[in-house]
Amino acid sequence: MKTNNNLSKIAFPMIRHFNIEAMKYDNIIKLTIGEPHFAPPKDIQNAAIFAIENNDYKYVLSEGRVDTKKSILNYVKKYFNQHYGMDEIMITVGSTEALSSTLAALLNPDDEVIIPTPAYTGYSPLVTLNNSVSIFMDTSIDDFQIRYNNLKKHITSKTRCLILNYPNNPTGVSLDSQSIEDIKKILKEHDIYVILDEIYNRIMIDDFKSIVDPSVKDKIIIINGLSKSHSLTGWRIGYVLASREIIQSIMKVHQYVVVAVNTITQYAATEIDCDISERINYYKKNVEYAYNRLIKMGLNVVKPNGTYYIFPEVPYHSEKLFYDLLEKEKVAVIPGTCFGDFENHIRISCAIDYDSLKEALDRMERVIKLK
Numbered sequence: 001m002k003t004n005n006n007l008s009k010i011a012f013p014m015i016r017h018f019n020i021e022a023m024k025y026d027n028i029i030k031l032t033i034g035e036p037h038f039a040p041p042k043d044i045q046n047a048a049i050f051a052i053e054n055n056d057y058k059y060v061l062s063e064g065r066v067d068t069k070k071s072i073l074n075y076v077k078k079y080f081n082q083h084y085g086m087d088e089i090m091i092t093v094g095s096t097e098a099l100s101s102t103l104a105a106l107l108n109p110d111d112e113v114i115i116p117t118p119a120y121t122g123y124s125p126l127v128t129l130n131n132s133v134s135i136f137m138d139t140s141i142d143d144f145q146i147r148y149n150n151l152k153k154h155i156t157s158k159t160r161c162l163i164l165n166y167p168n169n170p171t172g173v174s175l176d177s178q179s180i181e182d183i184k185k186i187l188k189e190h191d192i193y194v195i196l197d198e199i200y201n202r203i204m205i206d207d208f209k210s211i212v213d214p215s216v217k218d219k220i221i222i223i224n225g226l227s228k229s230h231s232l233t234g235w236r237i238g239y240v241l242a243s244r245e246i247i248q249s250i251m252k253v254h255q256y257v258v259v260a261v262n263t264i265t266q267y268a269a270t271e272i273d274c275d276i277s278e279r280i281n282y283y284k285k286n287v288e289y290a291y292n293r294l295i296k297m298g299l300n301v302v303k304p305n306g307t308y309y310i311f312p313e314v315p316y317h318s319e320k321l322f323y324d325l326l327e328k329e330k331v332a333v334i335p336g337t338c339f340g341d342f343e344n345h346i347r348i349s350c351a352i353d354y355d356s357l358k359e360a361l362d363r364m365e366r367v368i369k370l371k
Ligand SMILES: Cc1ncc(COP(=O)(O)O)c(C=O)c1O
Pocket: 034, 093, 094, 095, 096, 097, 120, 122, 165, 169, 197, 199, 224, 225, 226, 227, 233, 237, 238
């Protein structure tokens, strides 16, 4: 069978492999899942029900419903101080489609895309599918921050863009003021774009700091969505914010690939500013608890500032630890190798009820002590 040659360069995500391994065991506590354990907020659910009862079943504008766009624009202004107009936003099928349509709109063959690591596994395959090249940049030397010298070293005449994900999956780290200044400096020096994947920026421990400022706004493309903050992982809704010109280009891809996001989910997203404080506080407490426990176990860990992940260094190869934890204590985590060359780290997801998290960390402590 002859198919796209790029497919042979793309493997199934390693996270999937480890999840399947974990499913072979009964009654395990899974600290693997990157999705909230809360149901979607009631206001969101009611808006979706209203959409069905309102008989609004026809094709919708490719860029998204007017009400949905307005609600999201007010929301990003209120919570992230991001100011965009009605022609600077497009509603997408999750942040994943926001990213894939953006990359298809930006990239030419052999362009380079800088991906700081550890990195979410979804980026590099999309770069490959666009006949472009992923350039990985290890950030562990700078406590997972983006520093000028490191970033500068990775830029060539072929660099088209970089993809930044802060707060970060898997480290939970968000950009400090120095990183923000350094990135802006690079953007002013080079003709490149930055794609900001801000999918976790409501799930913060301290306040979220945005890179966007008028001096570099034209080079910034923000992708985001309601999957993580509003528990809508399965409903598939996200958005992209950028200059009018960039949005027009991304829309050329989007309208042929998906036409538009389904109407029901778009109605639901008009309630984006509903109260989600309880779940945010819950995850914040979980992450702080996990951090303190890991420190007490004697592990090295950079303190997370957002998301529900934490990425400690572990005493031996994380894939071996993965099986030890499963076999001896029925706890599943994700080995650091899934996010780059991080064999001595594991990712723990705290998107779970507190009692299970506590129990899982008790069990993990026993395995680590045995070592
Ligand atoms: C960093 C990051 N970006 C994007 C996504 C995909 O999100 P969505 O459901 O909006 O497509 C995930 C999901 O785990 C993620 O961790």
